[in-house]
């Protein structure tokens with residue numbers, strides 16, 4: 566196959582992690598990822614701002630959780646390392662915070678060493694797995710995380726790559742069912758609620774690149790939190806989730822950022 570590189574990376578078609586890396590200005594992407602990114606930019610010139618806004622939410626939510634007593638994090642759909650990474654934010658507040666990262670793109674595995682560099686031994690780990698195999702993730706995560714103590718399950722900009730047919734709701738419930746009271750679910754999610762026509766075209770563009778998007782409405786995002794207590798301000802615009810915990814991204818307020826964010830606590 567064309568484009569088979571080290572680690573059996575298929576560089577002949579775009580991948581979510583590498584396209585996201587391109588939006589964020591990273592170097593770990595291939596011409597096909599850039600091509601998809603440029604097509605999306607033609608539809609949504611703010612795509613790079615949206616990626617930064619999403620990343621900034623991950624920073625704020627992680628800080629909020631660490632400051633509110635969470636000491637363990639399971640981050641699925643981690644992405645290619647982009648500083649600061651989740652463990653760096655958490656460990657600034659809780660130096661021995663335990664973090665397990667997980668992604669299904671082998672390029673993230675290739676960067677796992679960079680992701681884990683500088684962390685105290687045994688407290689940060691990387692698992693190569695697909696979120697659609699929650700049992701395998703749980704089994705591997707147990708080696709670092711103590712599932713008797715609260716864990717923050719971080720699914721940031723991940724679930725819009727998982728369709729209902731793939732069992733998106735069931736797998737979130739399955740993962741949360743393993744975690745004790747006081748654990749949290751963190752989600753950010755792209756939505757077609759704001760710009761339906763643009764979103765439809767973007768979905769078709771991703772599909773032509775072999776990536777299926779499942780953009781969900783506010784209520785559909787809320788369904789992931791059905792059995793949880795939503796942390797204030799509930800399911801909100803990504804930019805509106807505790808903005809006081811970080812700096813605004815330049816350009817974020819020029820127009821709507823079409824996505825939701827929420828954090829919920831397991832009672």
Ligand SMILES: C[S@@+](CC[C@H](N)C(=O)[O-])C[C@H]1O[C@@H](n2cnc3c(N)ncnc32)[C@H](O)[C@@H]1O
Pocket residue numbers: 581582583585619620623641642643644645667668669670673694695696697720721722723726727
């Ligand atoms: C848009 S990036 C988000 C990265 C990071 N969470 C952030 O918000 O900055 C989505 C990530 O989810 C990963 N991903 C997509 N589908 C996945 C799946 N089925 N299982 C595990 N990871 C997946 C991609 O490889 C990519 O790294």
